[in-house]
Amino acid sequence: MxxxxxxTKDMRRDPYERITHLGGTGWQRSQPDVVQHIEQGQEDYYILLDGIPAKLIVALSRFGAKYLKTELEVEEPHILLSLPSQAG
Known part of the structure; x- marks a missing residue:
């Protein structure tokens, strides 16, 4: 994992499309690449919430757009959007 x-966020977009890239120590990938990795079973991604891993999953917005959220979120990716921003 x-x-x-x-x-990395584009604040002009709606919450489902706002995240453009995700990253960590020594890596950064576009959201579509991370979605593809998860869907194809290549990689699993997670964030830490109070020291506990929360897995990222692919979801579908009501407009048909794929987006990422944690397995703990019902709809909009508020937890993921609350991560620190990196300049894009």
Whole structure:
């Protein structure tokens, strides 16, 4: 499993499309690449919440767009969006 430590955001977009990249120590990938890795079973990604891993999953917005959220979230990726931002 790969830990996600930060996200790069485009604040002009809606919450489902706002995250453009995810990254951690020594790596950064676009959201579509991470979605593809998860869907194809290549990699699992997680974030730490109070020291406990929360796995990222692929979800589908009501408009048909794929996005990432933690397995703990019902709809919008608020937890993922709360990660520190990295300049894009």
């Amino acid at each position: 790969i830990e996600v430590a930060y996200v």
